[in-house]
Amino acid sequence: MLTALKTYPSTVNVLLSASLVLTLARAITLPYLVIYLSDRFGLSVADIGLVIGSTLIIGSLLSLYGGFLVDNLSSYRLILVFSGLFTMGFAGTFLAREIWLFYGCLVLINLAYAVIDIAVKAGFGDLLPVAERSQAxxxxxxxxxxxxxxxxxxxxxxxxxxxxLPFFMSGALGAAFFFSYLLWANRDLSVVKKDRDPLPFLAVGKLLSQDYRLVCFTLAGLLSAVVFGQFTAYLSQYLVVTTTPEFTYRIISAIVTTNALMVISLQYAIGRKISPRHLNLWLGAGLSMFVLGLAGFALSGTVMFWIISMAVFTLGEIIVIPAEYMLIDNIAPNHLRGMYYAAQNLSNLGAASGPVLCGFLLATQPPYSIFYLLALFTLAGGGFYLLGACLSDRFSRHRS
Structure with missing residues (x-):
């Protein structure tokens, strides 16, 4: 990976640094939001879930307009502005004494993070040849x-x-990135194509809704994200219902560590081998790993069995996520790349709904039934991926 980073233009490395620094800033606080909201504002568990889930959903929906801005404004200025808003959001959470202000700051953080993520991915499409994008x-x-x-x-x-203090540190990291980007980023970075007049936002939205390939891939990503987007949340819910709190803590700690270590050590090695030519096979393999992992979770009774099942599940995650990026990158026109990636970000709606659906099922059905539901979501997502791929092949043949 370090060798690849040395071969990239400095602008690409600056964009990659955004993914590391801003994610680190976000991850410092996210695991402790539940405790903080309970202690600082006295919210119930139900209200906490509503706050966290709804701010993520609102940020994802608003990021659709962010994708429109990526296609029509200077990416340098856009990333600078939204990294400033990201920093202000964390400063607000550190200082907020009222829940409505804290809530608004969470929406701002999620929105800014989503828009910067779209700009980074669109930047790869503008700065790198197709053969190098999967690696990036x-x-x-x-x-x-x-x-x-x-x-x-x-x-x-x-x-x-x-x-x-976690909120203060997150804000400090956001500020550090803001000033670093101000000093070292390429001020000419832009994915805007000057050879055509920009379309209004609603006209672009209508155009995207008519691209049935994008609709299929977006629905597939949303359904798949129900399975892998917030897996720690629904597995915690399942374990709390079926085991003791002490065993739940042991299992969650073990599988989170397994997931992180595998992704960090294997993502680049596997992800760089994913090519546009065999995307359907890669996706089929990844989704199969999800189903096998879910079956393992349903049957697991020991810590080791949970770790093995998590390892299989994580292999699916390592394959599916970069493959999703490649699917969108393959169909996105250069002048609408930001909006296409913004549509892909709607998968966050699936991630946010996973714990809600599983919680309802755990309250009304036998606990193991959540794994049947999640397997069905995986298969449905695979069906939409297949349909979108067939439409893409037909589109390619028509153009040729």
Missing amino acids: FSIKYTLTNIGYAAGPLMGAGLARLDSS
């Missing part, structure tokens, strides 16, 4: 997972000193 997406995802692995450890240490 894999490096980006590896750096993102390094941030998610290291962030909670930093947050735990800071929270022992003061419950507000």
Whole structure:
């Protein structure tokens, strides 16, 4: 990976640094939001879930307009502005004494993070040839997972000193990136194509809705994200219902560590081998790993069995996420790349709904039934991927 980073233009490396630094800033606080909202504002568990889930959903929906901005404004200025908003959001959470202000800051953080993520992916499409993009997406995802692995450890240490310090540190990291980007980024970076007049936002939205390949891939990503987007949340819910709190803690700690170590060590090695030519086979393999992992979870009774099942599940995650990026990259027109990636970000709606659906099922059905539901979501996602791929092949033949 380090060798690949040395061969990239400095602009690409700056974009990759955004994935690491801003994810680290976000990960420092996310695991402790439940405790912080309970202690600081006295919210119930149900209200906490509503706050966290709804802010993620609102940020994802608003990021659709962010994708429109990526296609029509200077990427340099856009990333600079939204990294400033990201920093302001964390400053607000550190200072907020009212829940409505804290809520608004969480929406701002999620929105800014989503828009910067879209700009980074669109930047890869503008700066790198097609053959090198899969590798860049894999490096980006590896750096993102390094941030998610290291962030909670930093947050735990800071929270022992003061419950507000994780938010202060996240804001400081956001500010550090802001000033670093201001000094070292390429001010000419833009994915805007000057050879055509920009379309209004609603016209672009209508155009995207008519691309049935994108609709299929977006639905597939949303359904798949129900399975892997918040797996720790629904597995925690399942374990709390079926085992003791002590065993739940042991299992969650073990599988989170397994997931992080595997993604960090294998993502780049596997992800760089994913090529546009065999995307359907890769996706089939990844989704199969999800189903096998879910079956393992349903049958697991020991810590080792949970770790093995998590290892299989994680292989699916390592394959599917960069493959999803490649699917969108293959069909996105250069002048609408930001909007196409923004549509892909709607998969966050699936990630947010997973724990809600599983919680309802756990309250009304036998506990193991959640794995049947999740397997069905996986298969349905695979069906939409297959349909989108067939439409893409037909489109390619028509153009040729």
